[in-house]
Amino acid sequence: MTNLSVPHLDLPAYIREIGARARVAARVLAGASTQAKNTALLETAAAIRRNADKLLSSNGEDVSAARAAGQDNAFVDRLMLKASSVSAMAEGLEQIASLADPVGEISDLKYRPSGIQVGRMRVPLGVVGIVYESRPNVTADAAALCLKSGNACILRGGSEAWHSNHAIAESVRAGLLAAELPQEAVQLIATTDRAAVGLLATMDRYVDVLVPRGGKSLIRRIADEATVPVIKHLDGVCHVFIDEHADVDMAIRIADNAKTQRYSPCNTMETLLVHAKIAPQLLPPLCRIYLEKGVELRGDAAACELIPQMVAATDEDWTTEYLAPILAIRIVESLDAAIDHIARYGSQHTEAIVSENYANAMRFLREVDSSSVMVNASTRFADGFEYGLGAEIGISTNKLHARGPVGLEGLTSQKWVVLGSGQIRS
């Protein structure tokens, strides 16, 4: 890992230099053996455990500075590392080492009438840029996922986590060294200048894809200025639709879990749609649970009539990602009305139907155009670990390339391979 300290900085030249080095390293990484990549990951984990004290004291510097700058508790929480988070970071690296290497896998190899065999080989994307905010553990996670998928990466962490990120970077450097992989495989941008992000996002020649991790304003800003492809989602306005043919107990369990299991994740339900025929039976017991847990309920007129504690929802509520104990509830007359509501107000992230009716479940699965669509399960399952990806670098609501949770496979693409025995075209 290169960690340049550049006092008098020609920023564009510096970022270009980082890009050019990453491009060279990417070719080495693409051809690196699974064993070399795993050695780098395991040696990085060992170095992180070994350097835990130093890492925690570097993090302490960042935390003190953040407190002195008057940052709030939530911010400090995201920034702060504990002994347990340091070992979780090391375990994360070990776990990524244990995942299957996707690179080089050939699939669907078939003979064609001409006699050639045609298939596809999974290959790294090349150079991945990661832009993130205050969580220092992203430094280790993102580097590990890129490394395992054979990509070089360029990391741009938040300035608040400067010392923490550099301490983690030192361990990555040790890991790469032990595996005899190029230090430029993982580079940390050594400037807090915000303009660096804009330069990275428009450097098509050296960056193949950008993954922003953090709050919506960061992602919006990057998406707006980027000319390189960005793997991202902006909003998670997730819906659960309770069909008229739902099992009421199951519906209550899922609607409760989708909202209250945790309020801040992007896959938490923000709007509950209930079929009019089941609402009188379903909403009173379900809303009792919500109210006991302190969830503020905002409903349309029909819902407010059923539940007196509910306040009237405005049109804005249907498009709001609360990330908080607030829930919008709407009563709909049909499956079509539910699908229409989701198409109009949703963010194409994750939606679920609760229904015992086969045809309705199949229509919802097929017609709802979101990155994850579920039947009889909580939206909270939309997650790389729950889907079996082993780890995730983010969730995408893009339509092209990776959709939904993005793991190692989302950091690769497929090229065509042709195995012949002298065939020519006639």
Next chain:
Amino acid sequence: MTNLSVPHLDLPAYIREIGARARVAARVLAGASTQAKNTALLETAAAIRRNADKLLSSNGEDVSAARAAGQDNAFVDRLMLKASSVSAMAEGLEQIASLADPVGEISDLKYRPSGIQVGRMRVPLGVVGIVYESRPNVTADAAALCLKSGNACILRGGSEAWHSNHAIAESVRAGLLAAELPQEAVQLIATTDRAAVGLLATMDRYVDVLVPRGGKSLIRRIADEATVPVIKHLDGVCHVFIDEHADVDMAIRIADNAKTQRYSPCNTMETLLVHAKIAPQLLPPLCRIYLEKGVELRGDAAACELIPQMVAATDEDWTTEYLAPILAIRIVESLDAAIDHIARYGSQHTEAIVSENYANAMRFLREVDSSSVMVNASTRFADGFEYGLGAEIGISTNKLHARGPVGLEGLTSQKWVVLGSGQIRS
């Protein structure tokens, strides 16, 4: 098919209106049955056969106008339809009807420890924009591929093919009508104003992907101004590398075919790399064939020494897509040197190695970062039909999403589907 004739045009409003209509139609198309889509395709084919005379006379108008405008023969060739090209167009539609419908296909459905089943469903991209030049058959081909893959499309053909395109569009309209699919599923932009392309390419809200078909200047212009993703390739500087362990007869056959079978396709070889150890044996008989066929040879110093008729290549030759009977030839000292040459000068389109050595073939396959990489086969096989895609809308050298020949699957993406039985997250 909507075919608005707009005398006093507010162009941005008109293009937005087309986009909004396409977006609405896309939802219908995404849920359309395979049968409805096939009916539309077969009825369009029938209408094209039925209206062949009218189509040919409309085309005649375009051809006369092009001749009057002093267009060259190659241009008129691309524009002109014959009775045989009209039936080929109809056959193309019938053939796309016979392909398997990719939409709705669920793959890799697996149980997870939580009890949910997780898999992926293939879904349309939504709205596809196609911008093309003088070939009128693209109107039918592109509409058919988009329709079969469940996408709405917006077509922008060349102004020179105005009458031909509108005549074909009438048949598509009849096909959609017969299948009770919305006319807005296939819209032809009814203006020759060039600014329409720029508007289409930046209308992220209504266009999910753009496919330019035509010459490099068209594609370059669109790629430069587009904010929507573009499926494209700019250059096809394809290489064949003759390894020291090649079978000489096979190498001659492949190198001959890759260059001379046709000169204008993008998958034709433009640079031949030959291992120094085999060059004295290989180049004299191979170059004799080229010279007999009138191919101009441009070589590096070592190659020129072997073949007196060769002229010296400049650095520019290594990056030039001739699309003509000209070939650049370079002698390299090793497999590594060949891979380096391709990485430095190539266009990531299609490259082939000719070798009987297993390790060299495997390294070439793995390390060459092109959309198609071949062993012992002619680069001319890089084609949707030869790969078994049934048809192709273009060839992509993008790294994200579709790479290489793009067929129906490249016009779709995959969303995650979760089938549960009441699971919640703990």
